[in-house]
Amino acid sequence: MKALVVETSSTMRAVLRRILSMRGFEVSEADNGQQALEVLHGMGTADIVLVDWTLTGMNSLDFITCLRRETAHETMVLMLAEREPGIRELHRALIAGADDYLTKPFTSLQIDEKMTRAGLTWQ
Numbered sequence: 001m002k003a004l005v006v007e008t009s010s011t012m013r014a015v016l017r018r019i020l021s022m023r024g025f026e027v028s029e030a031d032n033g034q035q036a037l038e039v040l041h042g043m044g045t046a047d048i049v050l051v052d053w054t055l056t057g058m059n060s061l062d063f064i065t066c067l068r069r070e071t072a073h074e075t076m077v078l079m080l081a082e083r084e085p086g087i088r089e090l091h092r093a094l095i096a097g098a099d100d101y102l103t104k105p106f107t108s109l110q111i112d113e114k115m116t117r118a119g120l121t122w123q
Contacts (some may be wrong), residue, residue: 001123002043003027006063007052008035008082012104016050019108023122033058037066046075048120053093053101054083061096068097076118078111080104 003025005016006064009065010031017027027044030036033055040046051060058066064077079085079093091102100114115122 001025001048002046004030004036004039004043004049006030006033006044006049006055006060008032008054008056009052012052012080015108019111020048022108025111025122032056033060033066034065036063037070040067040071046072048076048078048115050078051098052079053085053089064093064098065097072076076100076115076120078102078114079104 001024003020004033005013005027007016008031013029013031017029020027024095030039033108034057051064053060067077077098079098081101081103084103085093085101097120099118102114107120
């Protein structure tokens with residue numbers, strides 16, 4: 001199983017890497033949308049992509065739109081928000097191709113619950 005963490009905070013990337021690695025995922029990282037697209041081209045596909053809602057450079061919605069154009073819709077896209085998103089923000093994220101979101105801070109159990117609901121299984 002492969003995961004891509006697209007997060008501006010190196011601390012949050014490390015936390016997510018640990019959570020996903022402990023579940024058997026091979027984890028790749030990027031700190032912005034453009035870099036994430038390059039990483040995805042190198043890794044082929046990802047089973048799950050966790051995306052910081054506030055990416056710099058290419059914003060998260062543009063990244064997800066590009067991701068969905070280039071990869072299968074079987075890839076789970078989980079947005080990571082600093083605050084509870086509003087209805088309009090959620091709508092735009094869903095239109096772009098996000099599957100779900102979590103508000104920071106979150107627990108590993110919450111990530112597990114989102115993946116389970118999406119039908120994603122791990123070791």
